[in-house]
Amino acid sequence: MKHITLRDLEVSRIGLGAMGMSQAYTGAGTDDAESLRTIHRALDLGVTFLDTAEIYGPYTNEELVGRALKGRRDQVVLATKFGLVSHADGGRRNVDSSPANIRTAVEGSLTRLGTDHIDLYYQHRVDPGTPIEETIGALAELVAQGKIRHIGLSEAGPDTIRRAHAVHPVTAVQSEYSLFTRDPEARVLPVLRELNIGFVPFSPLGRGFLTGAIRSTDQFDPTDFRAGNPRFSEENFAHNLRLADQVAAVATQVGATPAQVALAWLLAQGDDIAPIPGTKRVARIEENAAADTVHLTDDQLTELTGLPPAAGDTHNEAQMRMMER
Ligand SMILES: NC(=O)c1ccc[n+]([C@@H]2O[C@H](COP(=O)([O-])OP(=O)(O)OC[C@H]3O[C@@H](n4cnc5c(N)ncnc54)[C@H](OP(=O)(O)O)[C@@H]3O)[C@@H](O)[C@H]2O)c1
8 A cells, every 4th residue: 555645644545434334324333343344454454544533423433443443553543533522512513623622522532542642633624613723723732742643624615724724734634525526626625735735535435426336325224324415315316326337437447446446536636635435344445445556547537537526515505504615
């Protein structure tokens, strides 16, 4: 597995997102043993950039990752996120990046992850109620205390990124980016490159759609996040399925799988980009990690880049309002 540098943090260029092991997608939380095997297989394959968050579960995903890393903590770059659980508000799901909330959140994450430091600590969503300067100031104190090593933002817009970076260097921004979700290209990626900040695409497989494995929403159980997601709604599904089929056609030419092609396209967008595909299955981490060796020709890259946008927003209306674009 090749490595790249997000500003000053070296990571495997393909990481592993752990969210779906505990929430959001069909089957989450039903087979922790396979999830643990998946994390261990990832490490064996050199996929050492792990992504979790306080809100996943909440808490259970960090606990799972902490269990997986017993005795292997030094082998990974461990990233987690704060700011979607408000501890002053009884631990409710709520945007809260106040310094007091951060100081409480970090202690819980360190305990659940079984570590004395977090390598990359992201604000999960920008908090309109707390100036970003105050949030970054509190994070800079955690850096000085050695509790976190690097600071990240998620779904932050250009102005917030600039203001944050003026207080303390931001190492990486994590936002949705894939063949289905191209939004960061216009405004965010240019700012990141200007400031030498790395980029971590989340949901790089279009929440599974780009893998070709999803042919019908009947595959989702009622708790599946995608059942209520506009990309998977009845009106948009057929259009997006055709896009996934075009990715699959390129995969056939290459002799790779659609998931590998979706990841290889992202890797071709720059050496400052480290996607974190999510899976809870050993066979799929093996498949996704192998995208590192997939080569796309210039013609294939042009064809993929030229695909029309996916139909439907990436989130429902309430969630879209929490994202700066
Ligand atoms: N910052 C944020 O706000 C934010 C938001 C969303 C996600 N994230 C992070 O980004 C990570 C990845 O995003 P994501 O999990 O939402 O979406 P994703 O990586 O685009 O897709 C994950 C889905 O694809 C399936 N899958 C994975 N590899 C596959 C393969 N080779 N063939 C067929 N299906 C495959 C997974 O199912 P199985 O698990 O059953 O294999 C899962 O349902 C998350 O785990 C999380 O850490 C961050």
